[in-house]
Amino acid sequence: MGASSYGTVKLTALSPGAGCACKLPLSKLEGLFASLGSAGLEAASGDLLIGAAEGDDAAVLRLDDERALILTTDFFTPIVDDPYDWGRIAATNALSDVYAMGGRPLMAVNLAAWPGDALPVEMLADVMRGGADAARAGGCFVVGGHTISDPVPKYGMAVVGLAHPDRLLAIDQVTAGCRLVLTKAIGTGVVSTGVKRGMASSESVAAAVASMTTLNAVASEVALAAGVKAATDVTGFGLLGHLHRMMRASGLAAEIHAASVPLLPGAVELVAAGFVPGGTNANISHLADFVTIGSGVSDELGVLMHDAQTSGGLLLAIEDDPDDLLNELRDRGVPAALVGSASHGEPGRVTVV
Incomplete structure (x- = not known):
């Protein structure tokens, strides 16, 4: 701070x-x-x-x-x-x-x-x-x-x-086959809990504050230019909570590759030490019937997929090849990552592998 x-x-x-x-x-x-x-x-x-x-x-x-x-x-x-x-x-x-x-x-x-x-x-x-x-x-x-x-x-x-009324991003416009791009690292919930208990490292705090004070303006601008039609920002319901709502609204299911999701420095260690906010635990409880966590995903990563974020990034669903979108975002300083995809299936079902 x-x-x-x-x-x-x-x-x-x-x-x-x-x-x-x-x-x-x-x-x-x-x-x-x-x-x-x-x-x-x-x-x-x-x-x-x-x-x-x-x-x-x-x-x-x-x-x-x-x-x-x-x-x-x-x-x-x-x-x-x-x-x-x-x-x-x-x-x-x-x-x-x-x-x-x-x-x-x-x-x-x-x-x-x-x-x-x-x-x-x-x-x-x-x-x-x-x-x-x-x-x-x-x-x-x-x-x-x-x-x-x-x-x-x-x-x-x-x-x-x-x-522009014809160029809105919305949560219910995802189509089967869309690739999912996340524009910020996650972990602000556990870092903030570490701050309250005096256990977050200066590196973790600095990275979290830098992330939370970065506007999503560039991410939004690049997404619109790339033809993205579906998006949400990742905040208190966590990555999986917001993705669940997005998929349910669009009538689709999704898969997330946990190892591809960018994390803030120290986030995994803070989870391992037990610094998990109440909002994250509430997300885990509520999403239990909608989320399947693969056996190869560590407990710490499973928690972070639910971590309640503040001022998180945008979760973008793009129909076309995501490479151009990812390259443009990264060239403009946005730490974007390809984290999953949407498919036909039970509406709102999310599988983490």
């Missing part, structure tokens, strides 16, 4: 779910949607190209033949102790849903909850400064926000973006 001017204050100690972005577990989220029924879950219709019912990364509204508006939001408790880094990570994570839809962010508002009697407001200013710098790097204006008093600090953004 970067140096903090707030002495011994550990932000992660104030976060009961530190180690991931504290998303509602997938099983509970699906239960919530089932309880809501049609209330508040608008399905795509007319100019609403993607609504809540589709389960995609953001909502999309067509403005005209050339423009579609993207709306999303994300916020969470601290996963690192440096307030500026937390702000950058949270903003990068919030912008990611726009990139996952094939859009570009236009403007955002801050969302913050802050224990004003326990933490100095100057620390919140550092958080927001980090968020503003991350948004500025994406060409996104930060135009205000809303702050409430809360004993547990939280920060994020609501973001508006723009895309």
Whole structure:
């Protein structure tokens, strides 16, 4: 983490779910949607190209033949102790849903909850400064926000973006034979848990922060140019959770080659030492009926395939030969890897070999 001017204050100690972005577990989220029924879950219709019912990364509204508006939001408790880094990570994570839809962010508002009697407001200013710098790097204006008093600090953004209505990336557009490309290493959940317990190495922390503060702008731009039509970003439900949702929405199954999935430095060792966040364990439990882990996959790799990510990369499904896509991504500094493929089979079934 970067140096903090707030002495011994550990932000992660104030976060009961530190180690991931504290998303509602997938099983509970699906239960919530089932309880809501049609209330508040608008399905795509007319100019609403993607609504809540589709389960995609953001909502999309067509403005005209050339423009579609993207709306999303994300916020969470601290996963690192440096307030500026937390702000950058949270903003990068919030912008990611726009990139996952094939859009570009236009403007955002801050969302913050802050224990004003326990933490100095100057620390919140550092958080927001980090968020503003991350948004500025994406060409996104930060135009205000809303702050409430809360004993547990939280920060994020609501973001508006723009895309072409005929060039959207969506989770339900995967076709059989598509190859799966991942654009960031995984392991941020276990590294963040190691941070909270004081056991993550400086190398692991630096690599995780660098990854979580890297915008998915280039990955999205290259994917669109390569003709990719299906994508999602990998966040709290982990690689396998987001892939499961993608395959279920597309009516397909998928296979992941665990050895091909890029990992953050020290991630395997942290899992072996028991630093597994609650969100990751929740993912493992929920996906047990949908995921098959091959006997040749180590226990540590099996856990990391479920690891709850914060500000992860894009998972792209490409119909054509993926070599050009991979080469262009790598040439532009994106650590992309070919990690699997989609095929006919039980919708949402994922096999890890």
